[in-house]
Amino acid sequence: MSTAQLVFQGAWVFVLCGTVLLASVAGTALVVRRHAGDGTMAERPDQLFWDVFLGAAVAIPALLIPTLMAPPAGLLLGLAATAAGIAAYRGAPRLAQWREQRRNARLRLPLHRAAQVQHQELLARWRRYELDPACAIDYPGITDVRLPETSALIRAMRDADLLAGSAHPGYPAAVAALAESLAAAERAAGAASGHARDPEWG
Structure with a gap:
C-alpha cells in the first residue's frame, strides 16, 4: 500500500471515528442533562450509570482506534470530545427551549x-x-x-x-x-x- 493510500485511509478513519466520538459524547451529555432535569435520576438512581455506560460503549472504541493509529490524533479527538460534551451539557436547556418553541409554533x-x-x-x-x-x-x-x-x-x-x-x-x-x-x-x-x-x- 502506497504512502498516499495510507494517509487517505488514516484521514478517513480519523474523520469517521471523530464524528462518531463527538456525536456520542454530545448525545450522552444531552441525555444526562435531560434526565437530571426531569427527575428521572431521582426515581432511578442507576440512570446516570446507564446513560454514561451506553455513551461510553460507543465513545471508547471511537477514541481508541485513532489513538492506536496515531496517539496525537487520539489526544486531539479526546480534547474535542471533552469540549463537545461540556458545550452540549451547558447548551441543553437552550436546545430544549428551542425545540419547545418549534413544537408550540407547529401547534399554533x-x-x-x-x-x-x-x-x-x-x-x-x-x-x-x-x-x-x-x-x-x-x-x-x-x-x-x-x-x-x-x-x-x-x-x-x-x-x-x-x-x-x-x-x-x-x-x-x-x-x-x-x-x-x-x-x-x-x-x-x-x-x-x-x-x-x-x-x-x-
Whole structure:
C-alpha cells in the first residue's frame, strides 16, 4: 500500500471515528442533562450509570482506534470530545427551549390560519358600514368613534392588524376580541350582525 493510500485511509478513519466520538459524547451529555432535569435520576438512581455506560460503549472504541493509529490524533479527538460534551451539557436547556418553541409554533399554525380567515371576514363585514351607502345611512353610529363601543372596536381592529403579519401567539385572541367588539358595536348601533354578513342585505 502506497504512502498516499495510507494517509487517505488514516484521514478517513480519523474523520469517521471523530464524528462518531463527538456525536456520542454530545448525545450522552444531552441525555444526562435531560434526565437530571426531569427527575428521572431521582426515581432511578442507576440512570446516570446507564446513560454514561451506553455513551461510553460507543465513545471508547471511537477514541481508541485513532489513538492506536496515531496517539496525537487520539489526544486531539479526546480534547474535542471533552469540549463537545461540556458545550452540549451547558447548551441543553437552550436546545430544549428551542425545540419547545418549534413544537408550540407547529401547534399554533392551524389556529393562526383560522384566525387569518376570520380576520378577513370581520374586516369585510366592517367595510360594509363604511362603503355601503345604505348601511352608512341606517347605522351611522357604528362608524362614530365618539361611541364607546365603536371606539373599542377601532382599538381591537388596530390590535389585530398589528399582529396579523406575524406568527404572534396572541393573534388568535386579538381576532376573537375584534369579533366581540364588532358584535358589541353593531348591537349599540342597532344593526343585526347577521344582516351585516348577508351579501344580499342593503
